Amino acid sequence: MVNEGVEPSVVSYNNLILGHCRKGNMDLASRLFSEMLGTGLKANVLTYSILIDGYFRKGETEQALGMFDQMVDLGISPTDFTFNTFINGLCKVGRTSDAMDKLNKFVEKGFIPNCMSYNSIIDGFIKEGDITSALAVYREMCECGVTPNVVTYTSLIHGFCKSNNIDLALKMRNEMKKKGLQLDVTAYGVLIDGFCKRRDMENDVNSSTNSLKLVYILMQLSIVV
Known part of the structure; x- marks a missing residue:
């Protein structure tokens, strides 16, 4: 050239x-x-x-x-792309709290967060094992009128499964379905992994119930695929 x-x-x-x-x-x-x-x-x-x-x-x-x-x-x-890139970058390197502080400062300057902005922070907190902060961001997101998407719910479901709280993971799945969102392969995979790690299909107390849950999820997964 x-x-x-x-x-x-x-x-x-x-x-x-x-x-x-x-x-x-x-x-x-x-x-x-x-x-x-x-x-x-x-x-x-x-x-x-x-x-x-x-x-x-x-x-x-x-x-x-x-x-x-x-x-x-x-x-x-900065454009919205720049702001989201910056926020996501901080979350990826384990500085999610800093990302949240920056987001608040960006909002003061006129930036309007979108689903991607919140998803990055939710995922960041979950990867850091801070499910409480992730839920707080989720609630803030909904209160601001930003509609969660499949990625949002998949991250939260993953967080609940990691913290050994399958009931809340299933509750989040149900909330997702009520909003007309379909679980994708990743979301189903997270739930299946959560059940398997809990060994629910072998537990004497809950074996029948949870085995049915697992079979139901696998059946739905086969339909999606």
Whole structure:
């Protein structure tokens, strides 16, 4: 491209940076970013969003935070995609409480959280074993008028199964069905795994009831598949 005398644009650099980020080559992505700035081109919100996501995926949290601060300092307004990328990134590296604090600050600046925003935080708390905080976020989500989706319920069901609370997991499944949402293979798999780990199909007290539950879930799963 350059040899033919065609000048690369911000879009050209963004695509190359994205490619390196997806492969985890953050050093090359950073080098291209610097090269782009050196040509006089100005990075846009997409450039920063790509780099923020790349650094989080690589586990380089401080670099991701630095990129976000640099973007804001330059007067570049984050988009909903940027905010969600930032929130999800913090949750993925085990800093869900920080993500929740950031979300509240973003809301003060006019950001309207969507289902993806809340799902990231719910999943983050569940992975950290904090089902109480996950439920609090779920309630806040509903109170704000954001409708939970299959991913939301699957995360909560997974959390209840992990905490050995199958009854609440099934209650959440029922609530999901009342809202007209169909469980997917992942959700059914989580429930089956929960029953199996509890060995409910072998328990003398609850064997018949829970075996029937397990068979029922397997039958539904076969229908979905």
